[in-house]
Amino acid sequence: MFSYAPAPESRSVVDIASSYGLFIDGSFDPAKDGGTFKTVNPASEEVLAEVAAAGSEDVDRAVAAARRAFESWSALPGSERAKYLFRIARIIQERSRELAVLESLDNGKPIKESRDVDLPLVAAHFFYYAGWADKLGYAGFGPDPRPLGVAGQVIPWNFPLLMLAWKIAPALATGNTVVLKPAETTPLSALFFADVCRQADLPPGVVNIVTGAGDTGAYLVQHPDVNKVAFTGSTEVGREIARAVAGTGKRLTLELGGKAANIVFDDAPIDQAVEGIVNGIFFNQGHVCCAGSRLLVQESIAEELLTSLKRRMSTLRVGDPLDKNTDIGAINSAAQLARITELSEIGGAEGAERWSPECQLPDRGFWFAPTIFTGVTQAHRIAREEIFGPVLSVLTFRTPAEAVEKANNTPYGLSAGVWSEKGSRILAIADKLRAGVVWANTFNKFDPASPFGGYKESGYGREGGRHGLEAYLA
Structure with missing residues (x-):
């Protein structure tokens, strides 16, 4: 690095x-x-x-x-x-x-x-x-x-x-x-x-x-x-x-609010998907209503994708928001930091495995290291509640039907992402997702001419x- x-x-x-x-x-x-x-x-x-x-x-x-x-x-x-x-x-x-x-x-x-x-x-x-x-x-x-x-x-x-x-x-x-x-x-x-x-x-x-x-x-x-x-x-x-x-x-x-699913199939371009995952959850410190806070990855590529994701997260720079090199800035308030911290601690207590890259956090201000949880189930609070911070819950699936079922298993319905090289699969999955916006092989892209909202x-x-x-x- x-x-x-x-x-x-x-x-x-x-x-x-x-x-x-x-x-x-x-x-x-x-x-x-x-x-x-x-x-x-x-x-x-x-x-x-x-x-x-x-x-x-x-x-x-x-x-x-x-x-x-x-x-x-x-x-x-x-x-x-x-x-x-x-x-x-x-x-x-x-x-x-x-x-x-x-x-x-x-x-x-x-x-x-x-x-x-x-x-x-x-x-x-x-x-x-x-x-x-x-x-x-x-x-x-x-x-x-x-x-x-x-x-x-x-x-x-x-x-x-x-x-x-x-x-x-x-x-x-x-x-x-x-x-x-x-x-x-x-x-x-x-x-x-x-x-x-x-x-x-x-x-x-x-x-x-x-x-x-x-x-x-x-x-x-x-x-x-x-x-x-x-x-x-x-x-x-x-x-x-x-x-x-x-x-x-x-x-x-x-x-x-939202609890968006970012679905990665086994034929997805891994490096491109990792960039989309990082952008989906760590953009703006995860303070995004449509953040891809639930990663659903096909079981057969889960290990490879997580290795690549951790490597990419290790390059993220956390620090002074006014530094043009900074990737992740400060949490907006002490109250929001307390909520992120509380839900992350609950995630660990419920049995999910927590990982963050090594990063030096400043002494003053409100800061939280980018974090992922693996071994997450749909019953975990971190998979159900909006954390509104740089925290990603990782779940796996085997079939497209299971991916759709898990993605829709939420009271929210603001956004979702689908990663696959097959256009027909993307369209078929997007049609079944109960979300106002579905991104295909990208995430968090906005345009004034495109409507945004939820269910x-x-x-x-x-x-x-x-x-x-x-x-x-x-």
Whole structure:
């Protein structure tokens, strides 16, 4: 293995203010009750900024601003709304280096992921939905589809800026206005985006950003003047939101947890499959709802594949997220690290065999070594529960029917992967998998034109593509 000299990205490319207000009606304001919280760098535990915590009065103000802006925004021709979305996309591209550094500082993900994956996709989503803004009558939802009104959107901490783009771009393209609540541990890129909106001369009130914890999200979801709720996050919170919205007439989309099966058949290209497995579970520290956290490998090649997988894992570099050589960054929070640690210890106690490569973890911050469990059965909690960390459970199968049965033996249904050189086998297996997205000989590939979403406890509704417009149209 080569030794790498550190190649840190400069922190000086982005200016982080000491404190941030709420972005309501085009300006930053403190919370009415003066409430604040701190956001920290998970790689060092240093405080990055103090952020306003929105209360119910602040959410009222934000929703009222969005309602006022809706009248004129929805009345604009689609071609005019498209100009704003194109402008936002271009500004994101121009400021992508700033945004990538900010995202890695606040979230803990490696800079090469925020720079090469997140930011290009963020810009691509705004470009893509800008293209739809004047073509809504041809999208298949009737000749004259209308916007719903005010969209209340709650996003998670694993892809803060990308989830913002998934939510805001289609909402604005279809003529809705937005109140967005970013995750408590990763509010900074959303607040930076507020500045992008001002730079793009977006009319005040079209996008409003209220920061805070779960109660802020609850105020927004339950607000009587919100017409549409979009949530990405845990299944538990998704259930609460579904109960709160039931009977109100609000439209709802939920993109929740997953426990994806990555199925490797005996004719799969081993080296390519190993890269897909590593990308499927260790990308973004495993903080991915569609992560390939269950590896189902055909028994006859299990030993060979595991040997290759362990060799590949031994080359992964864990450390400073701002180092361009880093493969695995910091766990997002102390609470998430505690959950990953607890479930991993349970896995060992239940009899699964645990293995991690030798790696030096930093002294400060929240860190977890990439880990695999072998000898896992379907009864083990690590095979059933979403760990949301860099932990892979390995199970084996003998026949295609057994692979499908094990893959579908989960309350989730967000994604899956199939590895085989036979196209007919891939199509036959994919057709039987109860998952919203099935990747063939790859994993974790996204495109703005391709819909994403789940079945069962992974939620309902689709984001991305033409399908992503439907949730925002009457």
